[in-house]
Amino acid sequence: MTGLAKRRWQQFRANRLAYRSLLVFIGMLLVSVLAPILANDKPLIVRYQDTVYFPVVEVVWDNQLGGSLPTEADYHDPDTRRQIRQNGWMIMPPIPWSYDTIDFEATGVFPGAPDRRHWLGTDDQGRDILARLLYGLRLSLVFGLILTVCSAGIGIFVGAVQGYFGGKTDLFLGRLLEMWGSLPQLFILIIVSSLIVPGFGTLLGVLLFFSWTTLVPVVRAEFLRTRHLEYVQAARVLGVSDRVIMFRHILPNALVATIAYLPFMMSGAVVALSALDFLGLGLPPGTPSLGDMIRQGKENLQAPWIGVTIFVTLTAVLSALLFIGEGVRDAFDPHREVRS
Amino acid sequence: MNLLALQKVSVRLSRFRPVRGISVAVKKGEFVGLVGASGSGKSTAAMAILRLQDQARYSGRILFRGRDLLALSEKEMQRIRGRRIAMIFQEPMTSLNPLHTVGRQIGEVLRLHIGKVSRQRIMQLLQLVELSDGDRIYRSYPHELSGGQRQRVMIAMALAGKPDLLIADEPTTALDVTVQAQILRLLKKLQKKMGLSILFITHDLSIIRRLADRVYVMKYGKIAATRIPPPPPIQRRQTSAGGATVLSVRELTVQYGQMTAARAVSFALKAGRTTAIVGESGSGKSTVARALVRLVPAMGEVILNGRDFWALRGRELVSARAGMQMVFQDAGASLNPRLSVGQLIAEGWSLLHRGSAERAVAEALQAVGLDPEIMGRYPHELSGGQRTRVALARALIMRPSVLILDEVTSSLDIRTQQQIMDLLNRLQAELGLAYLFISHDMRAVRAMADDVLVMRRGDVVEAGSADQVFQCPRHTYTRQLLADSFWDDGAETSSYNSRP
Numbered sequence: 001m002t003g004l005a006k007r008r009w010q011q012f013r014a015n016r017l018a019y020r021s022l023l024v025f026i027g028m029l030l031v032s033v034l035a036p037i038l039a040n041d042k043p044l045i046v047r048y049q050d051t052v053y054f055p056v057v058e059v060v061w062d063n064q065l066g067g068s069l070p071t072e073a074d075y076h077d078p079d080t081r082r083q084i085r086q087n088g089w090m091i092m093p094p095i096p097w098s099y100d101t102i103d104f105e106a107t108g109v110f111p112g113a114p115d116r117r118h119w120l121g122t123d124d125q126g127r128d129i130l131a132r133l134l135y136g137l138r139l140s141l142v143f144g145l146i147l148t149v150c151s152a153g154i155g156i157f158v159g160a161v162q163g164y165f166g167g168k169t170d171l172f173l174g175r176l177l178e179m180w181g182s183l184p185q186l187f188i189l190i191i192v193s194s195l196i197v198p199g200f201g202t203l204l205g206v207l208l209f210f211s212w213t214t215l216v217p218v219v220r221a222e223f224l225r226t227r228h229l230e231y232v233q234a235a236r237v238l239g240v241s242d243r244v245i246m247f248r249h250i251l252p253n254a255l256v257a258t259i260a261y262l263p264f265m266m267s268g269a270v271v272a273l274s275a276l277d278f279l280g281l282g283l284p285p286g287t288p289s290l291g292d293m294i295r296q297g298k299e300n301l302q303a304p305w306i307g308v309t310i311f312v313t314l315t316a317v318l319s320a321l322l323f324i325g326e327g328v329r330d331a332f333d334p335h336r337e338v339r340s
Numbered sequence: 341m342n343l344l345a346l347q348k349v350s351v352r353l354s355r356f357r358p359v360r361g362i363s364v365a366v367k368k369g370e371f372v373g374l375v376g377a378s379g380s381g382k383s384t385a386a387m388a389i390l391r392l393q394d395q396a397r398y399s400g401r402i403l404f405r406g407r408d409l410l411a412l413s414e415k416e417m418q419r420i421r422g423r424r425i426a427m428i429f430q431e432p433m434t435s436l437n438p439l440h441t442v443g444r445q446i447g448e449v450l451r452l453h454i455g456k457v458s459r460q461r462i463m464q465l466l467q468l469v470e471l472s473d474g475d476r477i478y479r480s481y482p483h484e485l486s487g488g489q490r491q492r493v494m495i496a497m498a499l500a501g502k503p504d505l506l507i508a509d510e511p512t513t514a515l516d517v518t519v520q521a522q523i524l525r526l527l528k529k530l531q532k533k534m535g536l537s538i539l540f541i542t543h544d545l546s547i548i549r550r551l552a553d554r555v556y557v558m559k560y561g562k563i564a565a566t567r568i569p570p571p572p573p574i575q576r577r578q579t580s581a582g583g584a585t586v587l588s589v590r591e592l593t594v595q596y597g598q599m600t601a602a603r604a605v606s607f608a609l610k611a612g613r614t615t616a617i618v619g620e621s622g623s624g625k626s627t628v629a630r631a632l633v634r635l636v637p638a639m640g641e642v643i644l645n646g647r648d649f650w651a652l653r654g655r656e657l658v659s660a661r662a663g664m665q666m667v668f669q670d671a672g673a674s675l676n677p678r679l680s681v682g683q684l685i686a687e688g689w690s691l692l693h694r695g696s697a698e699r700a701v702a703e704a705l706q707a708v709g710l711d712p713e714i715m716g717r718y719p720h721e722l723s724g725g726q727r728t729r730v731a732l733a734r735a736l737i738m739r740p741s742v743l744i745l746d747e748v749t750s751s752l753d754i755r756t757q758q759q760i761m762d763l764l765n766r767l768q769a770e771l772g773l774a775y776l777f778i779s780h781d782m783r784a785v786r787a788m789a790d791d792v793l794v795m796r797r798g799d800v801v802e803a804g805s806a807d808q809v810f811q812c813p814r815h816t817y818t819r820q821l822l823a824d825s826f827w828d829d830g831a832e833t834s835s836y837n838s839r840p
Contacts, residue, residue, distance in 0.1 A: 237661065238688035
């Protein structure tokens with residue numbers, strides 16, 4: 001790490017709220033990425049007779065475990081469980097439910113309140129809320145990360161071209177961006193989702209279609225400023241090509257200016273996805289998503305555990321991103337000196 | 341008795357101690373110079389007198405008319421600032437409010453210090469600082485004035501409270517030589533006429549030599565000397581005959597919208613010879629350099645090594661570019677701070693060659709008198725002289741036949757300047773380079789140039805051999821430029837100076 005990077009990192013760490021938010025966020029990311037191991041209706045390891053199976057990563061047929069059906073084994077089926085217990089053993093994940101497992105053995109009505117069987121209760125279709133939360137969080141965070149990285153990539157590229165070449169290019173792209181910005185995002189989303197059932201990829205594409213413009217003005221301004229610096233001119237006199245000048249001499253400066261935007265862009269992406277799912281314009285029904293859980297919370301006010309869970313989770317995710325963003329922004333602000 | 345006396349004053353700013361126990365005295369009506377390189381602590385010392393820095397911790401005593409300024413309350417200090425001790429700064433544009441007229445801003449100061457404002461008093465002040473067109477200036481906004489006029493307005497504002505002491509912090513550094521000379525003459529006149537004491541802070545030894553009654557030289561926060569050495573003698577260059585013509589420029593014209601930055605500039609450059617372009621900032625001399633290397637679009641014809649340089653495209657252009665290299669004014673700014681010395685120098689070489697550049701880089705560094713060990717370092721770890729040498733090595737590694745030197749010596753101190761000029765002359769003799777030396781420093785031009793072009797507002801007003809231009813300048817502008825440049829220099833001045 002160079003001196004400057006080190007100083008910025010120290011400055012970020014000195015902001016205790018931001019630093020702890022980063023730790024919380026990394027924690028949530030790890031837990032949600034590990035969701036298939038933490039919450040699943042298949043055991044982690046099964047030993048049946050003399051064979052060891054890993055059902056989480058491989059398909060194990062019912063008839064391999066002493067059943068008679070040529071379908072995948074159902075480990076909540078009492079027959080299957082008895083077979084395994086008699087011929088070996090199995091280890092279930094800490095939360096023995098996946099996002100789509102319906103608890104047929106539950107007593108009482110759905111949604112069911114939290115108990116030892118379902119730590120955060122069940123939703124109105126008898127699915128475990130904690131499992132759905134983990135998978136939903138994973139989906140939202142991964143979606144947010146991919147959308148942020150893609151928007152930043154496209155935005156930086158377009159901004160770089162616009163700022164570096166300036167003149168007519170700048171004028172043309174500037175007007176194009178203004179027209180782009182006036183497209184009615186919500187209407188287009190409604191139209192798209194009424195034509196096709198949007199999946200993860202289509203939603204990503206549609207949201208990317210609108211969000212890539214976020215960074216363009218920032219990068220453009222940075223390139224406009226930097227292209228007149230003497231070291232850029234010096235490189236031009238040597239005969240260095242435009243592409244190399246843009247990436248080697250200017251881009252590193254521009255990246256610094258964009259980093260502070262990334263956490264805010266990511267929280268925007270999480271909110272956008274949740275909002276679409278809440279409105280029913282997002283991912284197909286049944287997908288574990290934070291927006292779908294908000295909708296359930298709203299429709300089942302008599303079961304406050306749904307609403308409270310999703311409220312706490314979303315608040316934590318969005319606040320963490322906000323605080324990280326503020327910390328990064330301050331750490332990269334040249335006007336703030338380290339007070340020692 | 342001393343009007344102002346700093347006694348063992350130290351200033352601490354967080355972890356730094358920019359001023360370490362200095363003692364300075366200014367008597368009534370005295371012009372005292374405080375000289376030092378940037379970072380020597382001279383500006384911090386000046387700000388300490390008015391206690392302008394919030395976080396600073398002071399020790400020692402600052403006696404002004406017998407009272408210790410460091411012991412005064414903030415309220416009492418307010419009555420000293422501006423009224424008893426006034427200060428002017430380097431860049432007047434940032435100290436003036438762009439939204440108000442000059443008259444109104446001077447009036448504001450008068451109201452603050454004297455309590456009553458009259459147009460007559462404001463006009464008197466404008467007259468005092470020799471702004472002839474007082475009525476127009478009164479109604480003008482800061483952006484409508486020239487740099488010299490703005491600095492005069494700042495001086496008028498400083499004098500509004502009838503101070504005993506004027507602290508001038510590099511007031512002429514941002515100005516052209518001729519304007520600078522005028523402002524300095526004005527300050528000297530005010531000192532005589534009003535009995536004003538002036539503490540003049542500068543990095544430029546040459547301008548203080550003639551002006552100051554006494555001088556303090558600061559180094560690393562301490563007073564290093566109380567007199568300055570005499571100016572180095574002006575060196576005349578041994579003119580060389582030169583070889584084949586490597587660069588010929590015909591009717592070069594640069595147009596920025598309505599403004600013509602350079603008009604029909606023509607000259608030829610032979611191997612082993614140096615042509616200097618002199619002029620003030622805005623004269624178009626740097627524009628010519630930038631146009632030559634195709635950084636700004638221009639009209640005309642440039643023949644480099646027998647090829648029409650401006651008509652080339654693509655690969656041909658990359659290889660031809662190597663033939664004409666440029667070293668920029670501010671070597672520090674022309675080096676990408678994120679790249680190491682080795683990467684910086686290797687960049688151009690890699691465009692023309694394959695393989696490892698390390699040996700070529702080491703040779704280039706040795707040629708400019710640097711240890712190849714320096715390769716792994718970054719620009720901010722180098723001194724000003726070393727940065728200039730690195731920039732020079734980056735140009736030399738391309739094996740150019742023409743080297744454009746754009747104010748390469750202007751940001752260096754006198755000793756480093758001399759070393760760089762010696763190095764340039766030696767390299768020229770060894771490699772047969774042709775130099776285009778762009779400068780406003782007539783002393784450096786005298787030491788470097790065979791031929792001289794004098795530019796003013798885009799026009800070449802005089803062209804000829806260096807001996808002819810220096811000894812019998814034809815154009816009045818050249819004469820004025822020479823007079824103001826050698827203003828501090830007794831021996832040469834008399835023969836150049838056209839004014840009293």
